[in-house]
Amino acid sequence: MTSDKIDRMGRWEPDAAGRLREAAMALYAERGYDGTTVAEIADRAGVTARTFFRHFADKREVLFAGSEQLERHMVEALAAAPADASPMEAVTAAVLATAEFFDDIRRDYSRRRAAVITSTPELRERELIKMATLTTSLTDGLLERGVAPDVAALAAETGVAVFRVSFERWIAAPDDVPIADVIQATLKTLAGLTA
Amino acid sequence: MTSDKIDRMGRWEPDAAGRLREAAMALYAERGYDGTTVAEIADRAGVTARTFFRHFADKREVLFAGSEQLERHMVEALAAAPADASPMEAVTAAVLATAEFFDDIRRDYSRRRAAVITSTPELRERELIKMATLTTSLTDGLLERGVAPDVAALAAETGVAVFRVSFERWIAAPDDVPIADVIQATLKTLAGLTA
């Protein structure tokens, strides 16, 4: 636990959570989720396993750390939509607000992360419940806008679907395509389906 | 490991998996999922913990044992639908086919099971992935019927949604309401929404 840097920068190297996130992604990508132990992640991050669990509830959560923030951001964008916006317009605003999170820098991380998640059942479970939680939050947000319950649920579900599909497409797209464009394209596809 | 019955009925009491299922449900309902250990479940079923894991992949799976069978049944019903049935008609047939699994006898078990699942995040995760798998299977079934990919995905998603909502309503309904009736009612609600 003693490196030159640590002694120079205060008691501990700052941003343990960030180091743990990076270490986890690197190891998951390299050896797979099952082939990686929490102790190894902690080692690479220069902390102990106990500290890992102080920052993340479990071994899966380290890959979903940003999701509460993303969700909060979407809910805020939903609430910030004009009062006279239709439910779907408000949801669209929320989905488009995710663009601020997924710039070109995050794309590479997102790709590796997605690869690990899709190849690990345990992580797919976690992702599903995150999406379900997001759906619930958006539904609640719509209800607060005075949207009827049935409509709110459907709009939220649709919005999350659009986000999921767009995210996948964005990951697969060339490096210079911004996610906002992909979302717009997905919305256009949706419009074509319902028409 | 030696009871009178065992000695009389062959080397082991038959249906260890069934006993484990019942023991697990009883203990989960009584002490909660987290408050129950696999060793306790195994004890109550008259086997060892090692045997538990020979029958079920993990502590969660014991509550989802019948799901592959249900899924297979639905996919078969989907395939058995008339060739000229619309995608949604075929999916409806699949959903209605679940009625054979959920009779009055299963209702009580289903209620207790649902109570445990909704109050345990880990189990909700597992349920979500089961539903996702079901959706994929139904989508594949529709594709084999020659349905267009986009339509197939949407129809499957809708069908699973109808199943989920109906199942919840059935559990909450009086004891003499068959699930088939609830499903029909849900379908009617859906028709009203889209109209």
Place this chain on the structure above:
DNA sequence: CCAGGTGATGTCATTGACTGACATCACCGA
């Protein structure tokens, strides 16, 4: 400048989920 509080971490011990390897032994078929 010092004492005490605070927060992030380390250390240790423990529980419990899950797995692999090997042993057992009633049953069944040749």
Place this chain on the structure above:
DNA sequence: TCGGTGATGTCAGTCAATGACATCACCTGG
């Protein structure tokens, strides 16, 4: 009767997760 088979038990081990307690740089009030 004998050997194979299958379901189980036993044992040892790994690893995720948690609680209790110690440490110690840093900050703040006096």
